[in-house]
Structure formats: structure tokens, C-alpha cells
Amino acid sequence: MGSMHGEEREKPDLNLEATELRLGLPGGGGGGGSEVVKKRGFSETVDLKLNLLSGKEGGHGHDHGDQNKVKEKNSNARLPSCNNDPAKTQVVGWPPVRSFRKNMLAGQKGTSSGAGEEMVEKTTSFNAAFVKVSMDGAPYLRKVDLKMYSTYRDLSNALANLFSSFTIGNCGSQGMKDFMNESKLMDILSGFDYVSTYEDKDGDWMLVGDVPWDDVCGFMQALAHYERKRGYRTGLHLEPWKNARIDAEAETTTACSFDLH
Amino acid sequence: MSEDRNEMPEPEVDTRRREIPSILTSEFQSPSPDQVLENVLENVLLFLTSRRDRNAVSLVCKSWYRAEALTRSELFIGNCYAVSPLRAIQRFRRVRSLVLKGKPRFADFNLMPPNWGAYFTPWVTAMATAYPWLEKVYLKRMFVSDGDLELLAQSFPAFKELVLVCCEGFGTNGLAVIASKCRQLRVLDLIEDEVSDDEVDWISCFPENGTNLESLIFDCIEWPINFEALERLVARSPSLRKLRLNRHVSIEQLYRLMIRAPQLTHLGSGSFSSSDIVAQGDQEPDYVSAFAACKSLVCLSGFREIVPDYLPAIYPIFWVLDSVCDEGLQAVAATCKDLRELRVFPIDAREDSEGPVSEVGLQAISEGCRKLESILYFCQRMTNAAVIAMSKNCPDLVVFRLCIMGRHQPDHVTGEPMDEGFGAIVMNCKKLTRLAISGLLTDKAFSYIGKYGKLVRTLSVAFAGDSDTGLKYVLEGCLKLQKLEIRDSPFGDVALRSGLHHYYNMRFLWMSSCRLSRQGCEEIARAMPRLMVEVIRNENEQAKDSFEILYLYRSLEGPRNDAPEFVTIL
Numbered sequence: 001m002g003s004m005h006g007e008e009r010e011k012p013d014l015n016l017e018a019t020e021l022r023l024g025l026p027g028g029g030g031g032g033g034s035e036v037v038k039k040r041g042f043s044e045t046v047d048l049k050l051n052l053l054s055g056k057e058g059g060h061g062h063d064h065g066d067q068n069k070v071k072e073k074n075s076n077a078r079l080p081s082c083n084n085d086p087a088k089t090q091v092v093g094w095p096p097v098r099s100f101r102k103n104m105l106a107g108q109k110g111t112s113s114g115a116g117e118e119m120v121e122k123t124t125s126f127n128a129a130f131v132k133v134s135m136d137g138a139p140y141l142r143k144v145d146l147k148m149y150s151t152y153r154d155l156s157n158a159l160a161n162l163f164s165s166f167t168i169g170n171c172g173s174q175g176m177k178d179f180m181n182e183s184k185l186m187d188i189l190s191g192f193d194y195v196s197t198y199e200d201k202d203g204d205w206m207l208v209g210d211v212p213w214d215d216v217c218g219f220m221q222a223l224a225h226y227e228r229k230r231g232y233r234t235g236l237h238l239e240p241w242k243n244a245r246i247d248a249e250a251e252t253t254t255a256c257s258f259d260l261h
Numbered sequence: 262m263s264e265d266r267n268e269m270p271e272p273e274v275d276t277r278r279r280e281i282p283s284i285l286t287s288e289f290q291s292p293s294p295d296q297v298l299e300n301v302l303e304n305v306l307l308f309l310t311s312r313r314d315r316n317a318v319s320l321v322c323k324s325w326y327r328a329e330a331l332t333r334s335e336l337f338i339g340n341c342y343a344v345s346p347l348r349a350i351q352r353f354r355r356v357r358s359l360v361l362k363g364k365p366r367f368a369d370f371n372l373m374p375p376n377w378g379a380y381f382t383p384w385v386t387a388m389a390t391a392y393p394w395l396e397k398v399y400l401k402r403m404f405v406s407d408g409d410l411e412l413l414a415q416s417f418p419a420f421k422e423l424v425l426v427c428c429e430g431f432g433t434n435g436l437a438v439i440a441s442k443c444r445q446l447r448v449l450d451l452i453e454d455e456v457s458d459d460e461v462d463w464i465s466c467f468p469e470n471g472t473n474l475e476s477l478i479f480d481c482i483e484w485p486i487n488f489e490a491l492e493r494l495v496a497r498s499p500s501l502r503k504l505r506l507n508r509h510v511s512i513e514q515l516y517r518l519m520i521r522a523p524q525l526t527h528l529g530s531g532s533f534s535s536s537d538i539v540a541q542g543d544q545e546p547d548y549v550s551a552f553a554a555c556k557s558l559v560c561l562s563g564f565r566e567i568v569p570d571y572l573p574a575i576y577p578i579f580w581v582l583d584s585v586c587d588e589g590l591q592a593v594a595a596t597c598k599d600l601r602e603l604r605v606f607p608i609d610a611r612e613d614s615e616g617p618v619s620e621v622g623l624q625a626i627s628e629g630c631r632k633l634e635s636i637l638y639f640c641q642r643m644t645n646a647a648v649i650a651m652s653k654n655c656p657d658l659v660v661f662r663l664c665i666m667g668r669h670q671p672d673h674v675t676g677e678p679m680d681e682g683f684g685a686i687v688m689n690c691k692k693l694t695r696l697a698i699s700g701l702l703t704d705k706a707f708s709y710i711g712k713y714g715k716l717v718r719t720l721s722v723a724f725a726g727d728s729d730t731g732l733k734y735v736l737e738g739c740l741k742l743q744k745l746e747i748r749d750s751p752f753g754d755v756a757l758r759s760g761l762h763h764y765y766n767m768r769f770l771w772m773s774s775c776r777l778s779r780q781g782c783e784e785i786a787r788a789m790p791r792l793m794v795e796v797i798r799n800e801n802e803q804a805k806d807s808f809e810i811l812y813l814y815r816s817l818e819g820p821r822n823d824a825p826e827f828v829t830i831l
Contacts, residue, residue, distance in 0.1 A: 093370030093748070094723070095639060095666040097606060098427075098453060 130211060134204070135163045140197045143210035299328050306332040331355060338362065339768050341379055341403065342793065345818045346387035358397035358422075359388070365771050365812060366721075367746050368402065369427055372773055373797065373810065376825050381405045381430075389416035397422040397448075404428070407459075410435035414442035421473075422448035432457035433484070440466035447500070450478040458484040465490040469497075476503035480529045485509040495521050505529025590622035594629025602635040607666065620647035620673075623663075627651035635660035642673040643700060648682030652689040661686050662697035668724040668749075671701040678702055684709035687717070694741075697721035707731035711738025722747040732756035736763055746771040754781025757811075761785065764792055769814040777811055786831035791815055794831040795824070 134141040142162050149155040196208035292300070306328055309315055312335070319329040335358040338344060350356075363379025381403045388395060395417040405428050413420065420443045425431075433456065439449065440463050464486050467474070472494070479486075486509060495501060495518050504522065506515065506529055515530055593600065603626060605618055618640045624647040626633065633655040643665050651658075663683075671678055679700035687693060687710050694716050698706065702725035710717065711734035718741050726732065732752040735742070736759050745767065753776035764770065764785075779796065786794040797810040808829070820830040 091668070091749075093367065093372045094668065095607065095664055096367075096370045096723070097639070098369050099371070 132200075132204070132206070133159060133162070138163060140195070140205040140207050142207055295324065299324060302328040303332050310335070312337050334358060336360070340814050340816075341384070342818070342821050343768075343814060343816045346384045348817065350387050350391035354391075355394075356388075356392050357394060358399075359384075359392075359395065360399045360401075361403060362401040363404070364402035364427075365746065365769055366402070366744075367748065367771055367773065372748065374799070374825075374827055377797070377828065378821065378823050378825070379403045380823060381409045385409045385412050385416075389413075393417065394419050396420060397424075399424040399426075400428055401426040402428065404430040405435075406430045407432055407435035407438070411438045414438045417443075419445055421445050422450075424448065424450040424452070425454050426450075426452045427454065429455040432459040433461040433463045433482075434459040436463040437461045437466045440464075441468075444468055445473060447473050448476040449474070450476055450503075451481055452478060454481050456482050456484075462487045462490060464494060467494055472498045473500055474498040475500045476527075477501065478503065478505040478529065480505045480507050482507045488514050492517055492521065498522075499524075501525065503527035586617035587619055587622040587625070590618065591625040591629075594625040597630060599632055600626075600630040601632060603630070603633065604637040605639055606637075607639040620644040623647045624650055627654040631655060632657060634658060637662040637664075637697075639664045639666060641666055642670065643679065643682070644672045644674045645677065645679060645682035645685075646672075646674070648679070649685040652682075652685040656690060657692060658686070658690040659692050660695040661690065661693060662695070662721070663699055664697065665700040667700075669701045670699075678706070680706040680709065684713070687713040691716075693717060695719040698725060699723060700725075703727050704731040704734065707734040711735050714739050716741055718742065719744040720746070722750055724749045726750045726752060729753055729756035729759075733759040736760035742766075743768045745769075747773070747775060749774045751776055754778055754784070757781050757785060761788055764789060764813065765815050767815070769812065771810065771812050773810040775811075779808065782811055782813075783831050785813065791817065793820060796829050796831060798827040798829075 130143045130145050132141055133144050144155075144158065144162070146155070149158060197205045198208055200206050302325065306315075306318065309318065309332075315329055315333055319326045330352050331354055333353050334356060336349060336353055336356045337360045338349065339362050341361050341363045361381070361384060364373065364377060367373065368377065379402060381400060389412055393416070396419050398413065398420075399422075403425075405425060410431055413423075423439060423443075423446070431454075436449075436451075436456070439446070446467075474494075477494075477498075486507065488510065491510075492514075495504070501522055502525060504518070504525055505527070506518075510518075512530075519525070519528070590605070593603070605622070607618075618638075620640070620643045623638060623640070623643065626636070627647070627650045631654055633651075634657050636651075636658070637660075640663075643663065648663065651661075665679070672682070679698075679702055683696075683698050683702070683706050687696070693714065696710070696714065696717055696719070698710075698721070704727045707726060707730075710720070714720075714735075715738075717739050720735065720739070720742060722745075729752055731750075732747070733756050735745070736756070742763065743766070748771075752772065757772075757777060758781070760770070782794050782796055786792065793814050793816045795810075795812045796808040797812060798807070799809045824830060
């Protein structure tokens with residue numbers, strides 16, 4: 001977890017020059033969401049570095065904690081090669097492996113993320129463009145709908161809010177409000193120091209509630225419809241929704257488990 | 262697929278004979294000597310299949326030009342913008358087979374903005390009326406729409422083979438039309454295409470009472486297919502020899518298919534891992550016997566998600582491998598003495614990852630596989646010694662492509678540039694026609710290439726060289742150079758100018774993120790009217806004058822009219 005300074009929470013000082021955003025939002029300008037879902041498009045792995053400077057300096061390793069590295073696949077944007085970043089920067093089109101082959105190899109189990117590696121994976125949902133965001137040291141990951149943000153600054157602010165509690169210590173109920181999308185969960189959890197999480201197919205623990213409930217239901221309905229319409233088994237399948245239990249003694253709760261091939 | 266390996270199958274010879282007036286009729290008229298000569302010539306030229314020979318024949322005189330044009334049945338167009346469909350169909354009247362290539366290769370790696378061009382539509386439209394007996398279409402890096410596929414299926418009743426490599430723009434709708442309307446179809450090969458999902462069960466669209474299918478390749482399709490329909494299709498396709506499945510076919514399903522088609526020679530294995538749908542306690546199918554029963558297998562590929570338990574079933578039959586460690590390569594070197602082509606891809610295609618493959622593997626392969634002709638090798642680190650060893654041990658190398666993934670990486674043992682290694686390759690491999698270089702390279706490497714690489718036709722350069730001199734060496738020295746693709750290297754206008762004498766002999770030159778200026782490119786365009794000089798902007802670039810990519814190619818047609826806004830033709 002982040003440090004427990006108990007400091008007054010300040011709005012992070014977003015030095016935009018330090019915000020090295022080099023990513024175009026998926027779907028381009030006018031492309032409909034459905035287009036993005038169907039076609040692979042030009043998939044690319046890019047480093048997106050957001051240098052979020054938290055309130056106080058004197059950072060002892062805060063730099064590492066605060067750096068959110070977001071890599072997005074399946075972006076339609078073309079990117080200039082970056083010259084000012086050594087080592088960790090991924091250059092467009094290098095190494096010269098076709099995206100088809102990259103996707104093929106990345107589909108293998110156990111190769112998608114290493115320890116301390118931060119990765120973003122795009123979930124195709126209906127009209128949203130969800131990406132998974134992680135931060136080093138945070139106990140769980142978040143999902144963010146990129147379509148909700150129209151500028152990089154908005155996205156940057158949103159990400160700062162999402163992870164702010166880990167850097168400033170105790171989350172008061174005010175902090176919790178920032179996390180929860182669904183007010184029902186808030187009612188249940190207000191006053192508790194627990195949150196609901198689930199484990200996704202990559203083995204990452206995700207906070208429950210980021211993907212709107214309607215979307216989740218809609219996705220499952222679409223899947224059932226897809227299989228019915230085709231009249232055959234596609235090879236996708238879901239495991240049953242496990243019972244949600246709030247275990248007062250445990251810190252986190254397994255709410256559900258998806259396993260989509 | 263690669264011109265350098267000459268993998269193109271021989272086209273069918275047109276055996277129709279021309280009618281000659283019968284000597285026995287009363288209206289005997291002796292044909293003129295010229296006509297006899299042309300008749301004879303045509304019948305002789307029928308047997309000439311190499312396009313290079315045919316090009317030479319057509320230059321002899323007008324009569325030979327005409328005869329050759331009438332008898333050419335396979336039309337190869339290496340750059341779809343070098344010539345227009347109209348010009349092609351006016352000259353060649355009896356084409357049965359078309360090979361057409363569009364975008365330059367670096368477009369595959371996201372270096373080119375989308376919608377650059379290379380549309381199949383004008384070609385299929387022109388051919389629909391001009392070549393009613395068209396049997397075969399092979400497209401590489403073209404934009405093909407569902408409408409194009411529909412027109413193709415409707416217009417050519419004798420259509421037999423469709424091969425699409427690195428294409429995009431179509432979906433399962435288009436495939437369904439091909440499957441259902443091309444009743445003579447023998448080959449449907451979809452190789453590394455981007456296929457969109459229109460939710461159509463195209464596998465079920467093939468003719469019900471039996472097919473002539475010999476080859477069905479669809480491993481690039483990202484969407485599930487109707488497996489029961491596929492099983493039925495395989496059962497009613499007695500000629501099927503090549504089958505490459507996509508990753509949605511599990512090993513249990515693969516087993517069922519192999520049982521039905523023991524005559525397979527090429528198999529792409531799908532996911533080669535178990536679908537979780539198999540209930541616990543089910544009898545595991547006998548994979549070893551299934552593979553053993555396929556006695557004709559010469560080529561295996563795929564293995565997306567290998568579960569190691571299943572591997573022992575396939576040891577005896579390797580030709581092309583995907584991503585193994587040095588130990589694996591040592592095993593290959595020890596057992597595959599006849600190996601001709603090897604491709605080693607990275608499991609983790611990033612610069613800074615820990616790679617399992619290095620100079621150890623390359624050295625082992627060079628010692629074990631002496632007959633090697635073509636190699637593509639991705640690695641994290643390499644030494645000159647290993648590359649030199651390969652140059653000496655494998656003299657038959659025609660294609661040498663080494664990708665050291667770390668940019669500017671020197672020999673990791675000596676710290677020196679990789680100049681000597683690549684120099685040895687061009688010096689010792691006398692048949693080399695295709696070369697891709699990487700790692701830390703100075704102008705010296707290019708001087709070797711220019712001096713010894715006299716047969717090199719295709720050269721790929723990335724993050725290499727010190728100055729204009731490097732490129733000059735290559736442009737002045739490599740007399741057979743046809744395709745030159747360069748990225749992120751310090752070559753500028755002076756170097757560009759040094760190739761003026763050669764650009765009309767080349768198919769294309771690509772330079773991206775180098776040190777060119779607009780004036781330099783304009784100068785070239787002015788000097789060479791039949792050269793199309795395209796400067797391509799990054800979509801985000803505001804300044805009209807700056808550009809990322811120079812792409813130049815010869816053309817008979819003048820600037821193309823389908824160029825998008827971010828392309829300027831000087």
C-alpha cells in the first residue's frame with residue numbers, strides 16, 4: 001500500500017509537460033464502437049507514461065509508486081517513434097513482428113504479465129472502451145472506460161483519483177465514493193474497510209464496480225445470443241457466478257470469477 | 262510466398278492448340294512464313310513459364326512481343342501501382358492466374374497509416390470482363406472488400422485458387438460467398454490476413470455433395486468457427502492435403518479431423534491444447550497413433566498453447582518451428598539434418614525482455630543443418646562469431662534475416678559492432694538474395710554489402726549506419742537490388758541522390774525516420790519522371806512539409822488517383 005502520511009489530500013499537481021502521453025484513443029474519430037469490437041485493427045503495444053506528481057515531494061520511492069504505466073493493445077492510432085526515452089520505451093513497429101503473430105503469442109497463458117509489470121488489457125464491451133489499469137503496489141486493479149474522457153487531462157485526473165487513496169493512506173468515506181460506481185455497494189460498504197474484488201482470467205484482482213452492471217449483463221446476454229444464433233458451441237464458455245459472500249474477517253471478497261477463452 | 266525461395270507453384274500450361282488450315286481441304290492456302298513463325302512460336306512459348314524469361318522474350322521484336330503477350334497465362338505484378346489494370350488487360354489477353362502485390366512490407370509493422378491504398382477493386386472489375394477463364398488469384402498486402410470477393414465469385418466460373426496474404430478489408434461474409442459460389446475451388450488460403458467477423462458460418466457454405474478442396478488455411482481467423490461443419494467438410498473433401506486451423510480448434514477436435522483425413526501433408530494444429538469442455542475422466546484420445554497414421558505429414562505449424570504433455574506425439578515430423586529455446590534449437594540441429602528453412606520468432610516481442618534464444622542456438626543450427634537455405638532468427642543477443650560460423654557452415658543460404666531485438670546492440674561478448682558477422686555472410690554465401698540486418702552497425706557493414714552482395718535483391722535495414730556513405734555503398738554496389746527498406750537510419754539527401762542511376766531498376770525504396778528533406782525528395786522526383794515519389798505524413802503531423810516516410814517506385818501510369826490526404830506525390 002502507499003505510505004500512511006495522513007497528510008491532507010491535495011489535488012495532484014499535474015505537470016502536463018511531464019505527462020508524456022503518446023497515445024491516441026481507440027476507435028479514431030468517427031469510428032463506431034462496434035467497428036472496434038469486430039476488427040482487430042492495427043494492434044500495437046505502447047508505453048503510456050503518466051508522471052503524476054503527488055502532493056508532497058520528499059518522495060521516497062514515490063516516483064515508482066506514482067508512475068502508472070499503461071500499455072494498450074489494439075490501438076488504431078499511429079505513433080511517432082520516441083527518441084527521448086531510453087531502455088523501456090517500445091518503438092513503433094519494432095521488433096518487426098506482425099501484430100497477428102504478437103496476438104497469437106500473447107494469447108498463451110502465463111505470458112501476459114510479469115511481476116512488477118504493469119499492463120493494460122482492453123476488454124471489448126458494447127459501447128465502451130474499457131482498459132485495465134494497474135499501479136505498482138496497489139492491491140487491485142481498476143477498469144477505466146476511455147470513452148468517458150475526451151482529453152488526456154481528464155483521463156489523467158481520473159487515474160489520479162482512482163489511485164489516490166493508495167498514496168495518501170486511509171480512505172475516508174469520501175475517498176470510497178470516488179471508487180464506487182454503484183451506490184448500492186457503497187451502502188453496504190460504508191463504514192467498512194473492505195472492498196469487493198474479483199479475479200479475472202489473467203489472475204489479476206479487479207475492483208468490482210468499474211464496469212457498469214448493465215454492460216456486464218448485456219455482454220452475457222450477447223454471448224448467449226451469439227451461441228444461440230449460430231446454433232453451435234463456439235468454445236467460449238462461462239463458469240457459473242460464484243456466490244458473493246462478504247466475509248467480515250477477510251480483507252477482500254471473491255465476488256465472481258470469469259473465465260472466457 | 263517469398264520470391265527468393267521461389268515457392269510459387271508452377272502454373273498450369275495452356276494446352277489449347279491454335280488451328281492451322283488443313284492441308285487436306287480443297288481450299289488449301291499456304292500460310293505466310295510470318296504466320297507460321299508466329300504459330301510455332303506461340304506453341305513453343307506455351308512452355309515458357311518463368312516471368313523473367315518471358316520478359317526477355319518480349320523484347321526480341323514486335324512479333325515475339327505479340328506472341329508472348331498472347332501466351333502468358335500467369336501475370337505477376339509486384340507493385341499494383343506500377344501498371345494500371347487497363348494496360349495489363351490490353352497487353353495480356355489470356356491470363357489464367359494473377360499475382361498482385363500492394364503495400365510495402367514495412368506497412369505490416371504499423372509504420373504506415375491505414376488507408377494508404379492498394380485496392381483490389383479496380384483490378385477485379387477490369388478482369389471480370391477481360392479474363393472470364395481466370396482460375397487463380399494470389400494477393401499480398403492488398404485491400405480486398407467483401408464486394409470484391411463477391412464479384413470474383415460471380416465472374417469466374419472456372420475459379421480454383423484464392424490465396425490472400427497479409428490482406429485486409431474483408432470478412433466472413435466475403436468468405437461465405439467464395440465458399441458457396443466457387444464450385445471448382447481447390448485452394449482457399451488465408452495467411453496472416455485481418456478478417457472481420459460478420460457472424461456468418463462460412464464453413465457451412467461449401468458445396469454439400471463434395472468439394473475439390475486441396476488446401477484450406479485459416480489460422481489467421483480470430484473468430485470461432487462451426488466445428489461440426491468443419492468436420493463434415495473435411496469428410497467430404499477427399500483431395501484435402503493442407504489444413505491449417507485457427508486457435509479455436511482444440512486438440513480433441515484436431516484429433517477428430519486427423520482421423521478423417523490421414524492423407525494430410527500439411528497440418529496447422531489450432532490451439533493444440535485442451536478445451537476445458539472435456540469432462541473429467543473422459544478417455545484421452547490416442548494422439549500418438551493419430552499422428553503416426555498421418556504418414557504423409559511434411560509440415561507442421563501452429564501450437565498456440567502447447568501443453569507439454571502432448572509434445573511427444575509430434576517429434577518425428579518437423580520442418581518449421583515457432584519459438585523455442587537454445588536447447589530446442591540444439592535438438593533441431595542434432596536431428597533435422599535436411600532442414601532447409603527455419604524461422605524462430607520471439608515469444609515476447611519486446612526489446613528488453615529476457616530472450617531464451619541467442620548465438621548459442623544459431624551456432625548449433627549452423628553446425629547441424631548444413632543444407633540451410635533460409636533463416637529468420639529473432640534474438641536478444643548475438644555474436645559475430647556465431648554469424649561468421651553460419652556463413653561458413655551454410656553456403657547454400659539464399660535468405661539470411663537476423664533480428665537482434667535490442668536496437669544498436671553490439672556483439673555481446675566483444676562489444677564490437679556486428680559488421681564482421683554480416684560481412685562474412687555476404688562474402689561467403691554466394692547465393693544470397695535476401696538480407697535483413699540488425700544490431701550495432703557502422704558504415705563498414707554497408708561497404709561489405711555493397712562490395713560482396715552482388716546478388717542481393719531485397720535488403721532490410723533498421724537503426725543502422727553512421728552516415729550517407731553507408732547507403733551510398735549499397736546503392737552503388739548492389740547491382741541487383743530491387744527492394745530496399747530502411748528505417749531510423751542516418752541517411753539523407755546526398756545518399757538518396759546516389760541511387761538515381763538505379764531507381765528505375767528497382768521495385769521500390771522505402772525510407773522512414775531517416776534524415777531526408779522534402780527538397781531532397783523533390784529533386785529526385787524532378788530528375789525521374791517515371792518514378793512516383795510519395796512522401797507520407799504521420800496522421801498527427803500538422804506541418805504540411807514534414808513527413809515520416811519516403812516511398813518511391815517506378816510506374817508507367819503517373820501519380821495514382823486514390824491517394825489519401827496524408828500522402829503527397831511529388
